[in-house]
Each structure stands twice: as C-alpha cells, then as structure tokens.
Amino acid sequence: MSDYRLSFPACVVAGKIRLSAEDMLLLRKYTFPEGIKTSDDVVTLLTLDACCPEKCPQWRDYFVEQLAHFIVHHCYPIGSLDEINVDWLRQVLCEDGVLASEIALETVLHVMDITRFVPLSLTLLMLDQLRVALEEQRGAYAARRTAGRAIGPDDMAFIKRVLRDRQEPGEPALSPATIATLEALDRATSPRPAEWHGAAGSADHLRNGKTPPLEQPRRWLQVPDSFFLQDEMVA
Incomplete structure (x- = not known):
C-alpha cells in the first residue's frame, strides 16, 4: 500500500462522483488555503482530478x-521551463x-x-497534437476539432499560440525541427487554406536556422509512483 493519504476534506471529495462548487469552496478554504504551493498540493490536485469523474465548471479553471x-513560478527554473519540466508534463498529462x-x-x-x-521539445509535442488529430483522430485536441482533415481557423490559432515568439534577438523564427513538424502537418492535411499555404511556404527559407539552446536538466517536482495506481489514491 502507498504511504500517501489525502487529508480532510480532500479525502471525502475524492470519493464522490461529482466534485461540486460547494466542494470547491471547501477545498480552497481547507486543502489549498494558499493555492498550489508544494509538491504535496500538486499530488492532491492531480488525485482529485483523477478520482472524480464529474466536476463543476469552476474546477477546470x-x-x-x-x-x-x-x-512556472514555484519550480526551477523560476519563471521558465527546462527539459525536466517538459518530461514531467509528458509523463503525468x-x-x-x-x-x-x-x-x-x-x-x-x-x-x-x-x-x-x-523548450523546443514542448513546442514539438504540442504541434504533434494537431498531427495526431489529423492522422489518427485521437487525443484531446482531436475532440475539439470540427474541420476533419483540413486545417481550419481554430487550428491556425492553435499553431500561432504554440509558436508564439519567445526567442532571443538574432535567433531564426523557426528551428529546423519545427519546420520539419510543420511540413509533416502539411502532408497530413487537405484541403489547405490560403493562410496555411503562407505559413508552410514561408518555412523554406528558414531551414538553416539554429535550434534554440536547451537548459541542462535539473531536479524538479517528484510525483510518487503510487500516484499512478488508481486504487491507492484514497485511503
């Protein structure tokens, strides 16, 4: 058995079918009085999300x-991300x-x-959500799409959000790996809107761009292996 136990009232809420707005008030008052500030808070948050099949609208936000x-603001590197952050997001989410x-x-x-x-790896992971949605019709991004095999306006907005410019002066607009991913998306979609033609075509002259440097991995939030054992989440 896991040594991890939820405290009250989280232990009661985790056993419910629906996490209600009233439950949210209790959790914010007693379980997370200062918000999510520690790794234990994160484990509790993830456990509640996994245990309750239904949640009130306030839970998502x-x-x-x-x-x-x-x-971003309580884990190293403060205010930024490194590869360990990305690995954790990939493993848990x-x-x-x-x-x-x-x-x-x-x-x-x-x-x-x-x-x-x-990090480049997170950008590529997110762009790949669109590729998987186009080619395999699976994942959360596929569930929100309505454009079939075509690149629609919502897809273009998603791509722009993922590729938002955060690079240093002198860096190329797109890395070679990002360009390759956009080309894979181009092959996976049909028909292609004019806006997509412009975005995909403009990548050609950026092929020799330099990939942004990645920070060296360092320690970060540890989630116990027992978290992934559903029957051990709640005492």
Missing part, C-alpha cells in the same frame, strides 16, 4: 491556473504521447502562455 502557476484530456491540453497551453522560455 482552478486546475489549469493553479498547476500552470506552480510549474500524456497517454501514449497524446494529451488525452481537455484539462491537460489547456494546462500545457497555459504553461506556455505564462513562461518566459518554452
């Missing part, structure tokens, strides 16, 4: 904002390389919105 804020839930997808997008630096 709270989960996304609190987890993203913790990752992805299934077979795909963000399977809407809340996981929104969390990673919000992390990218508020951080100073996004």
Whole structure:
C-alpha cells in the first residue's frame, strides 16, 4: 500500500462522483488555503482530478491556473521551463504521447502562455497534437476539432499560440525541427487554406536556422509512483 493519504476534506471529495462548487469552496478554504504551493498540493490536485469523474465548471479553471502557476513560478527554473519540466508534463498529462484530456491540453497551453522560455521539445509535442488529430483522430485536441482533415481557423490559432515568439534577438523564427513538424502537418492535411499555404511556404527559407539552446536538466517536482495506481489514491 502507498504511504500517501489525502487529508480532510480532500479525502471525502475524492470519493464522490461529482466534485461540486460547494466542494470547491471547501477545498480552497481547507486543502489549498494558499493555492498550489508544494509538491504535496500538486499530488492532491492531480488525485482529485483523477478520482472524480464529474466536476463543476469552476474546477477546470482552478486546475489549469493553479498547476500552470506552480510549474512556472514555484519550480526551477523560476519563471521558465527546462527539459525536466517538459518530461514531467509528458509523463503525468500524456497517454501514449497524446494529451488525452481537455484539462491537460489547456494546462500545457497555459504553461506556455505564462513562461518566459518554452523548450523546443514542448513546442514539438504540442504541434504533434494537431498531427495526431489529423492522422489518427485521437487525443484531446482531436475532440475539439470540427474541420476533419483540413486545417481550419481554430487550428491556425492553435499553431500561432504554440509558436508564439519567445526567442532571443538574432535567433531564426523557426528551428529546423519545427519546420520539419510543420511540413509533416502539411502532408497530413487537405484541403489547405490560403493562410496555411503562407505559413508552410514561408518555412523554406528558414531551414538553416539554429535550434534554440536547451537548459541542462535539473531536479524538479517528484510525483510518487503510487500516484499512478488508481486504487491507492484514497485511503
């Protein structure tokens, strides 16, 4: 058995079918009085999300904002991301390389919105969500799409959000790996809107760009292996 136990009232809420707005008030008052500030808080947040099949609308915003804020502003490197952060996001929020839930997808997008630096590996992971949606029709991003095999306006907005410029002066607009991923998307889609033709075609002259340097991996938040054993989450 795991040594990890939820405290009250989280232990009661985790056993419910639906996490209600009233439960949210209790959790914010007693379980997370200062928000998500520690690794134990993160484990509790993830456990509650996994244990309750239904959640009130307020849960999604709270989960996304609190987890993203913790990752970016309470973990090394403060205000930024490194490869260990990305590995953790991939391990905890992805299934077979795909963000399977809407809340996981929104969390990673919000992390990218508020951080100073996004590692190339995270950019490629997010662009790959669109490729998998186009080719395999699976994952959280596939569930929100309505354009079939075509690149639609929402897809273009998603790509622009993922590729938001955070590079230093003198760096190329796109790395070679990013260009290759965009080309894979180009091959996977049909028909192609004019805006997509412009984005894909403009990548050709950037092929010799330099890949942004990645920071060396360092220690980061540890989630116990027992978290992934569903029957051991709640005492």
